[in-house]
Amino acid sequence: MTAIPEYSSFTPAGLVGFYRRVIKLPERIPLSLVQLASRIAVAHVFWQSAQTKLASWPVTLQLFANEYNLPFIDPSIAAPLATTAEITGSVLLFLGLFSRLGALMLLGIVSVIQIFVFPENWAEHLLWASLLLLVLTRGAGVISVDRLADWAFGRRA
Template sequence: MNSQTLSLRSIADMAAPRALRRVVEAVERVPLSLVQVMGRVALASLFWKSAQSKLASWEITQQLFAYEYQVPLLSPELAAVLGTAAELGGAVLLFFGLMTRFGALALLGVTATIQLFVFPGNWGEHLLWASLLILLIARGGGVLSCDYLLTRLLTAGR
């Protein structure tokens, strides 16, 4: 009985690493482009909604920039315009994967500004945004992007 128990245990011990390897191999087959498109859409949605809330009541937005979202070296009016424009433009660029790296860089600047001057206590949330934005800056929009299609079209004749 004891030798039978040992052999079953050793079979189980061998099966666990094999099953774990299969799971890891399956996860490693997830295409990076899927992660890129999901990150682009998620961030685009986040920044688009933020910009839309600013545009819904521009007077309140200007008051927030004057009293709560104070950014050094910029007037509240200019900070509100620049922040909203960066959120809108960056969201559109990310959604379509058009000039992805530029859009992500602009939104990384917005994120850094929010972290440093507006809501420093929300570092965990900002770190998540920054991580996805840095991925997009480093790797681009992926296969499911206008950047990829334009590159293919422009280099097709070469």
Template sequence: MITMRITGAGGSRSIVKLYDLFAEQAAALPLSVVQLAARIAVAEVFWQSAQTKLASWPVTLQLFTFEYRVPLIDPALAAILATGAELSGAAMLALGVLSRLASLMLLGVVATIQIFVYPGHWAEHLMWASLLLLILSRGAGFLSVDHLVARRIRAGG
């Protein structure tokens, strides 16, 4: 139990010490846990999006034709590319297989959605992009196939 006494100038030092203790405990959280959470969170978003597209392909084609309107690409091709990127990217992230490549691919999907489809949803897209940038910059973490493969390669076999 932590007892905090705030009296005069010494009270502010107690608050700083308490904050430092909290920050020290938070920093002890393994980065791999954060990386796993980021991978699963983003994978779920894109997996569900792809499942929705696949559930009614004719509706998906209509959406890409009349609402999404990605320039320079035929709507049918855009639908196939988007669904493929979402399915493969989500699976790769969930398993931690080629996670940096999957993150880069899904960042492209996020950028396309932000620029051409739903520019007003920037806060949600920024959240997805932040998690993907974490994975891109720091990798999949200890709890991933990427880590197992890298460890095996470094061990020489």
């Protein structure tokens, strides 16, 4: 009986092995790049939202009074509070400075929007919340002021 030449790329084990190597390639992407992309993406969303509010403050006050209908807070307080939180949270996330605090602030905003303002947009809110939860639970990553501060103040890990 003659031996059949082994062509590992054509045998089932070869194809399975190749597939396993290919699907593991994304695991080589550093988590810090994922954290950075998450921070920048969600910071951009809330920064743009705040800029829109600031561009036409009378319209913003009108939206908070008539469309958003927040049940527990006066629109004249809610509008500046929300805008300030969006700006502050966006800057903190973008820089990676007190990023977990910034993520928590923006998660609060996402929760209010989801519950009281636009509950039908749950998929978009879930996307934002997922990115914010990554930062809240894993931190800002290596490319951040938080990490630089840890290093500067002697908590080198």
